[in-house]
Amino acid sequence: xxxxxxNTLSGEKEHFEPRVADTVTMxxxxxxxxxxxxxxxxxxVVVFDTLFRVLRERYAxxxxxxxxxxxxxxxxxxxxxxxxxxxxxTDEFTLKYREDMAALNTLPPTLEPHATHxxxxxxxxxxxxxxxxxxxxxxxxxxxxxxxxxxxxxLSGRRLDDMLAGARVDVADYKRHPGDFVLWKPAADDxxxxxxxxxRGRPGWHLECSAMIREHLGDSIDIHGGGRDLIFPxxxxxxxxxxxxxxxxFVRYWLHNAYVDIDGxxxxxSLGNVRSVRDLLQHYRGEVLRLAxxxxxxxxxxxxxxxLLDQARHTLxxxxxTLRSVEHIEPVxxxxxxxxxxxxxxxxxxxxxxxxxxLHALAKALHKALDAERPRLKARFLAAADSLGILQxxxxxxxxxxxxxxxxxxxxxxxxxxxxxxAKQDRDYALADTIRNELMAxxxxxxxxxxxxxxxxxx
RNA sequence: GGCUCGGUGGCAGAGUGGUUAUGCAGCGGAUUGCAAAUCCGUCAACGCCGGUUCGAUUCCGACCCGAGCCUCCA
Numbered sequence: 001x002x003x004x005x006x007n008t009l010s011g012e013k014e015h016f017e018p019r020v021a022d023t024v025t026m027x028x029x030x031x032x033x034x035x036x037x038x039x040x041x042x043x044x045v046v047v048f049d050t051l052f053r054v055l056r057e058r059y060a061x062x063x064x065x066x067x068x069x070x071x072x073x074x075x076x077x078x079x080x081x082x083x084x085x086x087x088x089x090t091d092e093f094t095l096k097y098r099e100d101m102a103a104l105n106t107l108p109p110t111l112e113p114h115a116t117h118x119x120x121x122x123x124x125x126x127x128x129x130x131x132x133x134x135x136x137x138x139x140x141x142x143x144x145x146x147x148x149x150x151x152x153x154x155l156s157g158r159r160l161d162d163m164l165a166g167a168r169v170d171v172a173d174y175k176r177h178p179g180d181f182v183l184w185k186p187a188a189d190d191x192x193x194x195x196x197x198x199x200r201g202r203p204g205w206h207l208e209c210s211a212m213i214r215e216h217l218g219d220s221i222d223i224h225g226g227g228r229d230l231i232f233p234x235x236x237x238x239x240x241x242x243x244x245x246x247x248x249x250f251v252r253y254w255l256h257n258a259y260v261d262i263d264g265x266x267x268x269x270s271l272g273n274v275r276s277v278r279d280l281l282q283h284y285r286g287e288v289l290r291l292a293x294x295x296x297x298x299x300x301x302x303x304x305x306x307x308l309l310d311q312a313r314h315t316l317x318x319x320x321x322t323l324r325s326v327e328h329i330e331p332v333x334x335x336x337x338x339x340x341x342x343x344x345x346x347x348x349x350x351x352x353x354x355x356x357x358x359l360h361a362l363a364k365a366l367h368k369a370l371d372a373e374r375p376r377l378k379a380r381f382l383a384a385a386d387s388l389g390i391l392q393x394x395x396x397x398x399x400x401x402x403x404x405x406x407x408x409x410x411x412x413x414x415x416x417x418x419x420x421x422x423a424k425q426d427r428d429y430a431l432a433d434t435i436r437n438e439l440m441a442x443x444x445x446x447x448x449x450x451x452x453x454x455x456x457x458x459x
Numbered sequence: 460g461g462c463u464c465g466g467u468g469g470c471a472g473a474g475u476g477g478u479u480a481u482g483c484a485g486c487g488g489a490u491u492g493c494a495a496a497u498c499c500g501u502c503a504a505c506g507c508c509g510g511u512u513c514g515a516u517u518c519c520g521a522c523c524c525g526a527g528c529c530u531c532c533a
Contacts, residue, residue, distance in 0.1 A: 031533090032532090037533095040532090041533050043533060072531095156463085158461080158529075162461045162462070227532080227533030228527070228533080229533065231463090232462090233528095233529085257533070259526090261526085268532090295471070295472070295482090297472085300464095301464095301465085301527085307470080314482095315483080318482090321496070324496095351473070351474095353472050353473050353482095354472095354481080356472090356473095356481075356482075357472090357480065360481060360482065361481080367497065367498080368498080429492055429493070432492090432493090433493070436494075445495065448491075448494080448495070449496080454496085
């Protein structure tokens with residue numbers, strides 16, 4: 001088997017073939033750092049982190065870039081509203097973004113280019129588009145002329161004529177065509193800006209990705225990812241900028257993840273149902289959030305609910321219980337991860353639900369295996385789980401660490417278990433059951449085994 | 460209006476032209492002082508109507524319902 005990915009451009013699953021043998025370049029649209037990341041923002045991060053893990057197993061060099069958009073109207077507004085500097089806002093939320101994403105067991109990207117560090121590249125790109133007749137300057141703006149590109153709309157399956165028919169936007173009078181979009185716009189005196197051939201200003205939203213891809217990854221890259229909503233206009237416009245400023249291929253595979261809904265509704269500020277990752281982490285461990293995001297295929301909508309999170313937690317409890325049962329067994333490798341069914345599922349357009357089913361099969365095999373087979377099975381199980389970015393904690397910490405301050409501490413639990421042991425020894429089962437019920441009420445589940453009584457939280 | 464994408468058992472969620480997805484929940488059993496964990500067994504599905512086919516949940520068409528994009532947005 002080899003990697004297959006659904007390419008938005010062709011609308012089909014395709015065999016993945018990197019441009020340069022053994023080398024993969026991937027760019028994923030990152031956050032605009034003006035507030036906390038919500039669970040919807042986290043989905044592409046977890047999805048493409050999982051793809052990153054798969055790619056690293058298959059290819060010698062994988063460069064994964066995820067940008068930080070640190071100049072934007074929303075940031076300016078946020079700074080103004082809170083009376084803070086732009087940098088203070090972007091620094092804070094860049095840091096929190098990294099922390100929150102790390103809590104979801106996502107690996108740091110290879111590169112994290114910042115828009116404000118690449119202004120020169122954006123200016124050069126705009127100049128080139130003007131030289132080539134694909135852009136023009138009007139009323140202090142540099143604008144991309146969509147009519148100069150016959151294939152504009154190929155990614156999103158739109159034609160300019162159709163878009164005009166449904167246009168609901170006021171068309172700025174400085175645009176030649178209503179579909180023309182801003183490459184560079186003038187900045188007011190009290191707004192951040194950079195000098196350019198067209199006056200002091202700042203870049204349009206789409207420009208940074210085209211410029212930073214070229215600057216950091218090259219004229220052509222293998223994979224470009226992001227949420228579905230970016231297909232139009234963002235990625236369409238990136239294609240226009242990049243293809244018209246340089247002949248040849250831009251992106252080979254376009255990947256887009258579907259949305260996260262909250263209790264069946266679209267998450268939006270107006271509905272007041274935006275759930276920040278930081279807030280969710282107060283109640284659920286990052287691994288629970290990660291697994292919840294991976295329970296549905298990335299191209300299907302995911303309905304986020306407390307039910308989903310409880311199920312994810314329950315599933316992880318089960319896996320960690322499996323690991324606890326083989327805790328004394330030393331895993332024995334090496335494991336050829338590419339031969340694992342879990343990995344094969346991931347290589348089929350990141351079929352994470354199937355991969356999880358295969359992981360369940362492996363857990364079952366581990367339970368049933370003879371002692372001689374367990375070291376290898378444990379190694380395979382752990383490696384397979386790692387390709388999904390889960391199950392790398394110790395069973396003890398997962399099952400027994402308190403997640404809230406008001407929980408019974410381990411010493412008190414052990415003490416009650418000892419009392420119960422004596423009661424059982426005295427055949428005082430009524431007392432033993434009373435103690436067990438008390439612990440149960442406190443959220444502690446007991447399991448009697450030949451080696452003694454085990455306990456875990458979350459009952 | 461234009462362009463996309465969906466509707467699978469109680470729930471979540473893959474997949475396939477003809478033989479059980481999987482997990483959770485349920486039911487029966489083994490085990491246990493009783494439980495838990497584990498194991499064994501078991502119930503149950505493919506929106507509606509046509510068509511193609513020896514045979515369709517899977518292909519084609521219509522219909523119903525739902526979602527997204529076209530405006531900042533993961």
